[in-house]
Amino acid sequence: MxxxxxxxxxxxxxxxxxxxxxxxxxxxxxxxxxxxxxxxxxxxxxxxxxxxxxxxxxxxxxRPDIKRGPFSPEDEKLVIQLHGILGNRWAAIASQLPGRTDNEIKNLWNTHLKKRLICLGIDPQTHEPSSTVNGLLKRLPANPSTRHMVQWESARLEAEACLSKESLLLVPSSIEKSNSDYILRIWNSEVGEAFRNFNKNQETACQSPVSHACSSTKCGSASGTITERSLILAGPLAAGDNQTDDAECKSSISAVEDVPPGSDSASSNDLEDSSESLLQLLLDFLGTNDMSLLGNTDNYSLYSAILS
DNA sequence: AAACAAACCAACCGCCTAAGC
DNA sequence: TGCTTAGGCGGTTGGTTTGTT
Structure with missing residues (x-):
């Protein structure tokens, strides 16, 4: 019709x-x-x-509150991070960047950020590593990336849930139900299963099954997962943007390629890594009642770990 | 200086959703 | 309950600007 x-x-x-x-x-x-x-x-x-x-x-x-002018490196970084969570939901992304419009962010993405991701061998739609960069075969992560992909998909679901929840907060009777719905949703996902498995493993391997201190952090060991690649991407952005896109691509790619050979050994700890993030994700979610989760990336253990 | 290519971005188009009747 | 419609959103287009040869 x-x-x-x-x-x-x-x-x-x-x-x-x-x-x-x-x-x-x-x-x-x-x-x-x-x-x-x-x-x-x-x-x-x-x-x-x-x-x-x-x-x-x-x-x-x-509109008088529109912020004109170029995006700061921080803004660009945030757009990339939010896109990884929300996908092409420009309005939702724009709501996290005061003074910026969805159209502006969409244009930024299509003209700059998407190309940079492609240069880094990252599929800009899925934020998954793609197989080639500039025609060269890139090292692809094995299981770790899969876990991270699941984790990111869960984060996306969570973010969508948060968006829905924001409107539901106006209806007090629905809050309790919606909270439990979201948690149940995450809990029933593959990530939730990984989390439960993690707890099982940790009970035998560690005295404190859900202790942060129990998990080793491997943020520096970039094995090609999307979260780590996001950091690599953010590097040149944050460093000041006088480079051309091509130069950025080259420097960024070299950063990827400079990963020490032994870094893939991190895979043995990937379950811990993934589950630690998941745990934090769940804890953050339980303690978060508004969109500040998305507005402040420090609330994401993923990002705080990456950006540290 | 001219021609061409690439990049940029404002604006349009069409679909979706929710509200009103 | 179903239809209509206003508002909102994301995808796409095309004109303009900038860079390169």
């Missing part, structure tokens, strides 16, 4: 770039009256524009 176009059948509507005069009309009208119903705004404001066009122009360009 499809939705009826809001206004494209109307004759005489202007399309294409906005003129300063149109911008001024829109700004003055909204400042005076608020946008109210977007459908009636063009007529009331004296604009020969479709309502969608007006809304888009306002939200993506004219």
């Amino acid at each position: 499809g939705r009826t176009p809001c206004c494209d059948k109307k004759m005489g509507l202007i399309k294409g770039p906005w003129t300063p005069e149109e911008d001024e009309k829109l700004i003055q009208y909204i400042n005076k009256n608020g946008h109210g119903s977007w459908r009636h705004l063009p007529k009331n404001a004296g604009l020969l524009r479709c309502s969608k066009s007006c809304r888009l122009r306002w939200t993506n360009y004219l």
Whole structure:
């Protein structure tokens, strides 16, 4: 069936770039009256524009709280991290970067960040390692990456749950139910199973089954997992961005290739690593009631470990 | 200086969802 | 309950700018 176009059948509507005069009309009208119903705004404001066009122009360009200018390395890093969790949900990502619009972030991703990930041999959609970089076969992680992929998928589910939960928080009676639903969801996932297995293993191998002190941290041993690659990617970004994309790619790739040969031995500890992160993920989730989880990456043990 | 290519980004298009009737 | 519609979102396009030969 499809939705009826809001206004494209109307004759005489202007399309294409906005003129300063149109911008001024829109700004003055909204400042005076608020946008109210977007459908009636063009007529009331004296604009020969479709309502969608007006809304888009306002939200993506004219809004006073829009932050113009280049993205900082921190912002770029955050976008990469959030994309790894949320996927192409630009609006959700934008909500974590005040003053930035979904369109802006989408453009940033499509023109810069995606290419950098590809250069690093990372599939920008799945954030999984791909098999080649610049035609060269790259070392692929074995089981560890699989675990991390599962972990990341779980994190994505969690983030989506958080997004849903945010709206449910307004309905007190649903909070308890939704909390348990999310936890149950994670618990029943493969990650939850890994977590339970981890506990079993730790009971025999360690005195304190769910103690952080019990797990060794191997953040420095980049075995090619996506979280670690994200760090590698973030390096040149944080170091100041005067390099060209190509130069960034080369330096980043060399960083990947410079991983000491013995680093893959980390695989013996991968279950610990993965499960430790999972544990923290669950603990963080239990203790988190709003989107600050996504806003502050330090809450993610994954990131805090990586970024340390 | 001109031609071409690549990069950038504003804007459009169409689908989805939720609210209202 | 089902239909209509406004608003919102993500994908894509195409015009403009910048860089390279």
